[in-house]
Amino acid sequence: MRPSVLLSLGLAVLSTPALAQRAGENAATQSSDAFGRSVGSEKTGLYNNEDVRGFNPVDAGNVRLEGLYFDQVERISSRIVDGNTIRVGAAALRYPFPAPTGLVDYNLTQPGKDASYSFNLEYSSPNSIGPGGSIEFKQPLSDTFGISGGVGFRNATRYEGGHSLYRPIGMTMAWRPQQGTEVLLFGGLFIYRSDELRPFYYPVGTEPPPKAERGLDLSQPWASRSQDLWTSGAIVKTPLLGVKLEAGLFYSAKDQHSVYADLMRGVGTDGSVANRRIIAERDNYDGSWSGEVRLVKELVGASINHRLIASVRGRSRNRDFGGGSVLTLGPSTILRPDLRAEPVWTQGAKNRDEVRQITGGMAWSMVSPQHFSLDVGISKSRYRKALDFADPALADPVTRDNPLLLNVAGSVHVARGLSLYAGYTRGQEEALVAPDIATNRSEAPPALRTSQVEAGARWAVTPKLTFIAGAFSIKKPYYNLDPALRYRQLGELTNRGVEVSLTGQLAPGLTIVGGSLFLDPTISGEAVETRLIGPRPVGQIRRRSVATIDWRMDEGHGPLSLDASVESLSSRVGNAANTLIAPPRTTFNLGARYRFITAGGTWLLRPMVLNLFNEYGWNVNGSGGFTYSNRRQITLQLVADF
Known part of the structure; x- marks a missing residue:
């Protein structure tokens, strides 16, 4: 099987160099630890916005936008965000109102003082059905006002087969009338069309599915998803009567015109499928208004600095779901396409799901540079969730909760370059929506009370190299499928773990971003004691290790650099x-960057080989659905700054 080849051609007209962000250059120097950071299209670190310490922070509702509370419903248009930072462990110190399972903080794309215009084209072979790319701009219109935005497009053949059309667009307006004051207005749309459905395999017995051919399109041509993802809002930050006002109001929505789920149940070791079902729905909607208002007071002393924050944050979320049809296709196979006529449905x-929540809180931070820090926060939340089922025979439950949320964390410098930190956080987080295979699919349980205890150490090995080690224990109710495939609470999940990272410069021109997570997830409760389920949660890994090494010639100043990464x-x-195990896997990537100046611009050539040895592995979702990992891919990127 031939590897796919991606050719990306980018042309940019910029007043300041942007190659580092656009091609992920010297990622090790962009973050103080390896726990998670995303810049442009490349990600570094142990965690990402879908996986932090074994949980999904976006699904849990732990999202911030420019530091302010944001109830993210679905993916944000790439034309309005530059990247994100994971706030967990040592990276959460001094961050107000942290969450037990970590936070994702998005950075808006904003216009600066200088104009920039970028044009990017992408083409892939042999799997592409057409080009992709984007047009972006950052344009100041006066000394105080500017706009930025862009339009993107991609007509893709996905690595698992099937085609997708993506159209991200967005714009941000920034007004900065005086020092310390800014007003941001932004809006973005992510359009999906012809997004053909990928099946999930549910094996029978104790063996994983056979190695099906990767890239073979097994979808039904009529099961094509179509949806629009909206994100918009306004942010104001300004001095006000001796304090700083920070306020944001955001709207996030998912409008699904057509949505399908392809479930292959009873997959045998010979590739046979006992029963294939497609869940078909139309006109689902999930939308949320959310935001936060803060007053921040900074007190700078001779040896100790204080910060006081008063905050009110809230959301109003409405979701329409369900009412679809289960289309039973009967026996099938994962080894070849099995096309069927679309059943009449x-x-x-x-059904209607409404959530109303408002939270008020106070946070205090005390820092003595090079000595110690202390963070304390307390919040009171009022939460109401109401379900209105279309079936009159079903009861319409209403859930209310008024939890007291708390966080305490501190650090102390014990020696030159060495500090210790510890913390406790009690929070309230969203539970995952019932998966498509569940008999009560798409139902969302009420918000959960969660808690975390953690401690660790940060050691500056050199001024440019940092080592962090930490341990944590997270507790939250465990929701998943019982043997009757009903999604409900089955016990309590405890994720105990240890994480380590090494980030920075090993020698002039040689940098590293590396880390490992060692996790011991266990379920307790009656369902485990009666052997209804096993003691380990479905889909969670016990260990994840990542490392990227980048070498740039001439002690970091030469035109050529080489990089290698492993996961x-x-x-x-x-x-x-707990009778079925997906095997471990290790993947290697190789890349290079060559910088040169010609035609009045600064250029970067970026070739990469992803999954160098074409490792075949299995991903497992929380309900036990299997999908295979990406095959080998060769990419080539060309970027120019003028």
Whole structure:
């Protein structure tokens, strides 16, 4: 099987160099630790916005936008955000109102003082059905006002087969009338069309599925998803009567015109499928208004600095779901396409899910540079969730909760370059929506009370090299499928773990971003004691290790650099009974960057080989659905700054 080849051609007209962000250059120097950072299209670190210490922070509702509370419903248009930072462990110190399972903080794309215009084209072979790319700009219109934005497009053949059309657009307006004051207005749209459905494999017995051919399109051509993802809002930050006002109001929505789920149940070791079902729905909607208002007071002393924050944050979220049809296709196979005529189906009445929540809190931070820090926060939340089922035979539950949320964290410098930190956080987070295979699919449980205890050490090995080690224990209710495939609370999940990272410069021109997570997730409760389920959660790894080494010639000043990265994942449990195990896997990537000046511009050539040895592995979602990992891919990127 031939590897796919991606050719990306980018042309930019910029008043300041932007190659580092656009091509992920010297990623090790962009973050103080390896726990997580995303810049442009490249990500570094142990965690990302979908996986922090075994949990998904976006699904849990732990999201910030420019530091302010944001209830993210779905993916944000890449034309309005530059990247994100994961706030967890040592990276959460001094960050107000942290969450037990970590926070994702997005950075808006904003216009600066200088104009910039970028044009990017991408083409892939042999799997592409057409080009992709983007047009972006940052344009000051006066000394105090500017706009930025862009339009992107991609017509892709996905690595698992099937085609997708993506159209991200967005714009940001910034007004900065005086020092310390800014007003940001932004809006973005991510359009998906012809997004053909990828099947999930649910094995029977204790063996994973056979190695199906990667890239083979097994989707049904009529099961094509179509949706629009909206993000918009306004942010104001300004001095006000001796304090700083920080306020944001945001809207996030997912409008699904057509949505399908392809479930292959009873997959045997010969590739046979006992029962293939497609869940078909139309006109689902999930939208949320959210935001936060803060007053921040900074007190700078001779040896100790204080910060006081008063905050009110809230959300109003409405979701229409359900009423679809289960289309039973019967026996099938994962080894070759099995095309069927589209059954006749109708869309029934929708269920309604409403969440209203408001939280008020106070946070205090005390810092003595090079000596110690202390962070304390307390919040009170009022939460209400109401379900209105279309079926009159079902009860319409209303859940209310008024939790007291708390966080305490501190650090102390014990020796030159060495500090210790510890913290406790009690929070309230969203539970995952019931998966498509569940008999009560798409139902969302009420918000959960969660807690975390952690401690660790940060050691500046050299001024440019940092080592961090930490341990944590997270507790939250465990929701998943029982043997009857009903999604409900089955016990309590405890994730105990140890994480280590080494980030920075090993020698002039030689940098590293590396880390490992060692996790011991266990479920406790009656369902485990009665052997209804096993003691390990489905889909969670026990270990993840990542490392990227980048060498640039001439002690970091030469035109050529080489980089190599590795990701190693442990095995993971593949079913609720803990009798099915997905094997471990390790993937290697190689890349290079060559910088040169010609035609009045600064250019960067970036070739990469992803999954160098074409490792075949299995991903497992929380309900036990298997999908295979990406095959080998060769990419080439060309960027120019003028």
